[in-house]
Structure formats: structure tokens, C-alpha cells
Amino acid sequence: MGRAPCCDKANVKKGPWSPEEDSKLKDYIEKYGIGGNWIALPHKAGLKRCGKSCRLRWLNYLRPNIKHGEFTDDEDRIICTLFATIGSRWSIIAAQLPGRTDNDIKNYWNTKLKKKLMVKTSTRHSPPFPTSHQAPPPASSLCTSYYTPICTSLSPLEPVSSFQPAVLNNDHTTLATNSSLIQTPENLVNHMMQCYQMKQNFLTFGSEPSCTCSDGREMKQEYMSFQGLGAYNGHGYEDDQRFMLNYGTSNGGENVNQWIEKPSGNYGECPLDYNLEDIKRLISSSGCDNSSFSLVDENNTQDKVMYYY
DNA sequence: AATTCTAGCAACCGCCTCTTT
DNA sequence: AAAAGAGGCGGTTGCTAGAAT
Structure with missing residues (x-):
């Protein structure tokens, strides 16, 4: 027996x-506003439409500041990166593209972008990048808030700010916000650089000074930043590059400023290229296997995503 | 000029989650 | 705690316009 229809x-x-x-x-x-009830709205508005239909029409077409038309290269990049990271969670992707709707992005992906990328990947030769097997650790299950990115266009050598260590953990357990549990800065940097590219843009979801934990406690934000020393030569970082790691707590706890040697490995080519292989795999495997790529915790306790591109 | 094919997109459907009772 | 209602989301469908034959 199915659910009764909404209208x-x-x-x-x-x-x-x-x-x-x-x-x-x-x-x-x-x-009058939406009035918190889409089901009742069409009747009040004198429309012979289903409430859901009204909602969709408003969200996808009528609401202010909807952006129609061509997607920019930047938007393409963001979509690709997020798709490779979280799969087809269009509403989350749409949240990062002001003015774009999930439906728009979904259609764009299905009709254009996917093909564009398949063409691009088919012309590539042996990508020298780490595959996603090495990549994205699960996100923390601590924060229940959903954040929007605080920055979208840092240069490769700009410091990464407002970084939340809780999302860094590599062993599928939550890295507590107590910085004493960050065993060594070297491990942390190594981990980060194995998991992600240290590249042009770094996006974090997290601009609040604190967030609420799943148990209701307020969590003091820890912070972490990297500053690169050396040059990005267009293909990767110069070998002798070091990074400044800075982390600590915002409430007067331990603060560390330390230069860290760049771990070995080749990181830092075009982020879009980096993700193409992953994306291609995603496309060719019918549907999206989030388990391989997701930064969203599997228990779905939050939608907190961190990514580089 | 007529027909067929294809791409793009708006809209619908059904499932899942969250909230309220 | 359970049931019902509503919102939200992703997958899919079907219509339309333009391109190709």
C-alpha cells in the first residue's frame, strides 16, 4: 500500500x-510568502496545481536571482570537483553555485558536461595523479551544521584558513577537536597531501567560529592553515617546497607554527584533470558510488564537505 | 519540403527524511 | 513510540526546437 497522494x-x-x-x-x-505550507499554497493562490509543482516552479524558475544561460568555466570546475567528491548530490552542488538550481545543474551535467568530460578524458594519456583510492577521508560526524564555503579562489600559496581538523582524519574515525590528538604536524601534512592535491583552490565548508556537535555541545573551532614556500610551476610544486603549518585552538589553547617539508610525491596538476579520471569512472559505472569518493559521512549525520580543486 | 533524429530542459514521480501530532 | 503529513531530493520522462537526412 502506497502513501496517499499529496493532492x-x-x-x-x-x-x-x-x-x-x-x-x-x-x-x-x-x-504573502510561502507560509510554510506548499500543499495549501496553490489553493490560496488560486492555482489548480499540486503544491509540489508550485514549489518546483518557484525554486527552479520564478524565485529572484535565478541565473539562466551558459555555465562558466569556473562553474564547470566546481561542478566537476563536487561531483567527483560527493557524487550526484545536486542540491549540495547547487548550494555552491549562487543562482543555479539543482535541476539546472543536473540537466547541464547530464546533457553537456558529462559528454564534454568524456571527450576530454578519452584524449588524455596516463595521468600522473593520485587516484581517488588515496583520496577523500570521510568527513567528521561531529558537526551537524551545514556550511557554505568561505573561500573559493585561493591561490596555491595562500594560507588555508578556518580549517577544521575534525575532517582530516584518515582512519574513518573522528579526529577529535582536541589538538593533542593530532599526533604530529608532519603526519597531518602528509595525510593531507596524500589525500588531496595542494593546489590552487581550497574550499572548506565552515565559516563559523564554532559549530554544534551531534550531542548538542558547542565545539570550539580549531584552526589550521598552510602556507607554501616555493613556486607552483604550472605542473606541480618545486621540489624544495615547504609548507608552514599553523594550527591551534581559537580559545587560547595550543598554537603551533612550524615549517614542514613537502612530502614526496607528485601533486598539483590541473585539478580538473585530476578529477577527470575519477569522474570518468563515475560516469562509466552506472550511477555514483559515493563510498569511493564521498567526504560526507556514510551515516549521513551531516553534509559537510571539504575539497581542493 | 517532409521526415527523422537529437539535444536541451521543464516538469513529474516516487522515495526518503524530518517534523508534528 | 508510532503514524501521518509535508518538504526535499534525485532519477526519469516527455515535449519542443533545431539539425540532419
């Missing part, structure tokens, strides 16, 4: 929206 299907109009319906819906919402 009387027989008396509900389906199909494309007319300009009159659009203006009725828009006028109503601008005047």
Missing part, C-alpha cells in the same frame, strides 16, 4: 506553466 491528481493541472499561472504564483509569494 487530488484528478483536479490538478499538469504540464508546462502558463504565464498567467506564473504571475499568480509569483504575486502570491511576493505578497
Whole structure:
């Protein structure tokens, strides 16, 4: 036995929206707001539509600041990176692209971007990058807040700020926010550089000074930053590069500033290229196996994602 | 000019999760 | 604690316009 339908299907109009319906819906919402109930809204607004249909029409088309038209290269990159990281979680991806809707991005991916990338990957030769097998550790299950990125365009050598160590852990357990549990800075840097590229852009979801833990406690934010010494030569970092690791707690706890040697390995080619192989695998494997790529904890206790690109 | 094919996109469907009762 | 209702999401469908034959 299925769930009862959300509306009387027989008396509900389906199909494309007319300009009159659009203006009725828009006028109503601008005047009265959504009112916390989409199901009741169409009746109040004088529309013979399902509440869900109204919601979709508003979110995808009528609401202010919707961006239509061509996607930029930057948007492409963000979509690719996030897709390789979290899979087809379009709403999360859309949250990182102001003005774009999940439906838009989904359509764009399915009709254009996916093909574009497949063409691109088919012309590539032996990528020298770490595969995703080495990559993304699960995110912390501590923070229940969902954050938006605080920065989207750091240069390769800019410090990474507001980094939350809790997302860094590599053994599928939560790295506690007590910095004493970060055993050594070297391990941390090694881990990070094995897991991610130290590259142009670093995005974190986390701009708040604190967040609420799953048990309700407020968690003091720890911070961490890297500063590279040396040059990014367009293909990777110069061999003698070092990084400044700075971490500590924002509430007066331990603070560390230390130069760390760059761990061995080749990191830092074009992030889009880096993800292409992963993306290609994702595309060719019917559907998205988030387990290989996700930074979102499997228990779905939060949607907190961290990524480089 | 007519027909067929294809790409793009808006909208729907059904499932899942969260909230309320 | 359980059930019901509502919102949200991702997958899919179907229509339309333009391109190709």
C-alpha cells in the first residue's frame, strides 16, 4: 500500500506553466510568502496545481536571482570537483553555485558536461595523479551544521584558513577537536597531501567560529592553515617546497607554527584533470558510488564537505 | 519540403527524511 | 513510540526546437 497522494491528481493541472499561472504564483509569494505550507499554497493562490509543482516552479524558475544561460568555466570546475567528491548530490552542488538550481545543474551535467568530460578524458594519456583510492577521508560526524564555503579562489600559496581538523582524519574515525590528538604536524601534512592535491583552490565548508556537535555541545573551532614556500610551476610544486603549518585552538589553547617539508610525491596538476579520471569512472559505472569518493559521512549525520580543486 | 533524429530542459514521480501530532 | 503529513531530493520522462537526412 502506497502513501496517499499529496493532492487530488484528478483536479490538478499538469504540464508546462502558463504565464498567467506564473504571475499568480509569483504575486502570491511576493505578497504573502510561502507560509510554510506548499500543499495549501496553490489553493490560496488560486492555482489548480499540486503544491509540489508550485514549489518546483518557484525554486527552479520564478524565485529572484535565478541565473539562466551558459555555465562558466569556473562553474564547470566546481561542478566537476563536487561531483567527483560527493557524487550526484545536486542540491549540495547547487548550494555552491549562487543562482543555479539543482535541476539546472543536473540537466547541464547530464546533457553537456558529462559528454564534454568524456571527450576530454578519452584524449588524455596516463595521468600522473593520485587516484581517488588515496583520496577523500570521510568527513567528521561531529558537526551537524551545514556550511557554505568561505573561500573559493585561493591561490596555491595562500594560507588555508578556518580549517577544521575534525575532517582530516584518515582512519574513518573522528579526529577529535582536541589538538593533542593530532599526533604530529608532519603526519597531518602528509595525510593531507596524500589525500588531496595542494593546489590552487581550497574550499572548506565552515565559516563559523564554532559549530554544534551531534550531542548538542558547542565545539570550539580549531584552526589550521598552510602556507607554501616555493613556486607552483604550472605542473606541480618545486621540489624544495615547504609548507608552514599553523594550527591551534581559537580559545587560547595550543598554537603551533612550524615549517614542514613537502612530502614526496607528485601533486598539483590541473585539478580538473585530476578529477577527470575519477569522474570518468563515475560516469562509466552506472550511477555514483559515493563510498569511493564521498567526504560526507556514510551515516549521513551531516553534509559537510571539504575539497581542493 | 517532409521526415527523422537529437539535444536541451521543464516538469513529474516516487522515495526518503524530518517534523508534528 | 508510532503514524501521518509535508518538504526535499534525485532519477526519469516527455515535449519542443533545431539539425540532419
